[in-house]
Amino acid sequence: MNTKTKKATNGGDKAPTQKLSATKGRAMLEWYGKRAPKSIDWFPAQEKEVYGNLKAKDWNKLFWGDNKQVLSHLLKEYRGKVDLIYIDPPFDSKADYVKKVKLNGQKLQGVDQNVLEEMQYTDMWEKDEYLQFMYERLIIMRELMSETGSIYLHCDWHKNSHLRLIMDEVFGEDNLVREVIWNRGNASGGKAGARNWIHTHDTILFYAKNKETSTFNKQYDEYSEEYINERFTHTDEKGRYRLQGSDNRKQYLSESKGKAVTSVWDLPDINVMALERTDYPTQKPQTILEMIIKASSNEGDLVMDCFVGSGSTIAVAEKLGRRWIGCDINKGAIITSTERLQKIVSEKGDKTGFKVYNVNHYDVFNNDIQAKQLLIETYKIDELSRGDFDGTLGVDFVKIISPNRVFSKLDAQHVIDAIKKSKTLFTAKTTSKQKESVFENKVIVICSGTELDVRDFIKQENKTGVDIEVRDIQSDKRELDFKKPTEASISYVLKGKKLNVEVKDYYSPLLMKRLELENEGRLSKKERVNVFDFRQAIEHVVIDINYGEGQKKNDDIAFNAEAFLHKDKKNDLVSVTHEHTYEKKGTYTIAVKIVDVLGEEYFETREITVK
DSSP: OOOBOOBOTTSOBOOOBOOOOOOOSSOOOOOTTOOOOSOOOOOOEEEEEEEEOTTOSSOEEEEESOHHHHHHHHHHHHTTTEEEEEEOOOOOOSEEEEOOEEETTEEEOOSSOOTTSOEEEEEOOOHHHHHHHHHHHHHHHHHHEEEEEEEEEEEOTTTHHHHHHHHHHHHOGGGEEEEEEEEEEEEESSOTTSSSOOEEEEEEEEEESSTTTOOOOOOEEOOOHHHHHHHOOEEETTEEEEEETTTTEEEEGGGOOOEEOOSEEEOOOOOTTOTTOOOOTTOOOHHHHHHHHHHHOOTTOEEEESSOTTSHHHHHHHHTTOEEEEEESOHHHHHHHHHHHHHHHHHHOSSOEEEEEEESOEEOOSOHHHHHHHHHHHTTOEEOSSSSSOEEETTEEEEEOOTTSOBOHHHHHHHHHHHHHTGGGSOEEOOTTOSSOEESSOEEEEESOBOTTHHHHHHHHOOSSOOEEEEEHHHHTTTOOEEOOOEEEEEEEEETTEEEEEEEEEEOHHHHHHHHHHHHTOOSGGGOOOOSSGGGGEEEEEEETTTTTTOOTTSOOOOBOOEEEOEETTTTEEOOEEEEEOSSOEEEEEEEEEEETTSOEEEEEEEEEEO
8 A cells, every 4th residue: 555645735744645445335355256046956865874873763864975066965955954053164374184004014105195095084274165165055054054053163363353354254243152262281383493373273154044043052160169168168968069249149059050151162282092082183072062062052952063073073973962963075084974973873782873964975886776876866857667768958858878887889889770770759850952962960979088089980870860979988087086996806605694894815916006206205124114915005994784675676885884893002903804693593784884094985786695
């Protein structure tokens, strides 16, 4: 800003003048590219696993996928039904967090991402990108909240002021209930000897959908012994009491709830030796979530965390008898949260359970029917039950090629033949100048990758007059993620009614490729990382001993995780054997899922007959 000083003609000097911008109405934060979403792409959810009691009436849900897509998916069923949201979003701390991978006793970790480390969480943003990211998601979250609902947003000094203005805009500044300060006690953001104030707190912004109707249960801390001895100095037949107010009324210790919790929470961070510690880089202590969930929800209410991380929110919600929804784009977060919740559900032994879903993170399909259905839902295709085409998009016909392989010239020839066979399906438009018919509708081919010359082949060989448009989901739907398969060898030994399942071998092309790249930079053989035991590569094994029990053949079959084999902390190797005794004769389907240290998965089923 320029400051101009003018000299007065009467011999006196006038003071410098400053120009100030006027402020009008509610404060709003602006940034380059700011836009409120008018419509949101919707992607189907694919049910992957079931944990807990199969007879549970109301399933809790954990989603793997971009939370914007998950939130839009949830709008169909949960609009106006979520009672409490807690989020611990990126802080824009300019740091990368990586998963600590251990192979053959060698822990591979560091500040820089290692090819054998899996990116667990990245927190580097352009300012405008970060603000738009949060703005869009907060708008959808507000749509999901009930009229008695609240939201707690956990942040720190990096984006506190920006997020508060966005929250003011989305929820209304009148609905800011409180700004909570979490004093964790231990220093961060610099060494104790740094030439600066030592950073020891975070901020939690607490907003309501409607401050007048929101749920809030006041919380109390128990009085310390020192406080009791200092304040409750009188005693009678009802016990210790203190005199309160101008009328010196008696307040008995036995009737007091304790000291009301203020907006400054002196709660220690997670200890290195704490049982709740998961080694997830952004994990927050359960005490914070207990405070929030008890205060702003009641038993049976629906709690949501769409940056679920290590799963602290949903773990505490499960323990406190709340229903919950969690989601995260990071597969490591889903694995950590699943293991954590599985233990809680198993220990509780009641009728609760949860399901794990994928939203737009799909495996490569051995079942082409399942793959076709997902693409039909993604592209919003009107499905056809008969004929040579899979569906229609408007007036056009659609042919889906298996995403397990690329679109080949042979596939293209089959499409051309199908057009010739079904010529009556297409609407011709002719003019006097045209000798051949040209058709108004075309065929859209949806595939995952193509042979290099397949489009040239179509131009040369397609004489039908019907255009063929190729849509490669790798470019047309780049946000879709189809993962490559891993390999495993599993034995199933049945003696009488006793079944022994054992993983004999496991192989991950991704892990081996990263291992190869890692060892290229290690000159000596001693420094090289090798997998001598396949169990070193496995994070956990999950087994369903009666896969598809009670479900119809055409339904999506839920994976009931009845056996969950964790790593042994002593030797860092996962157990790979499981025994089960069947009570009844019959034919059963066994399903085994293996998850490795990089989050890659292997899945197979085997049918056995108990005589």
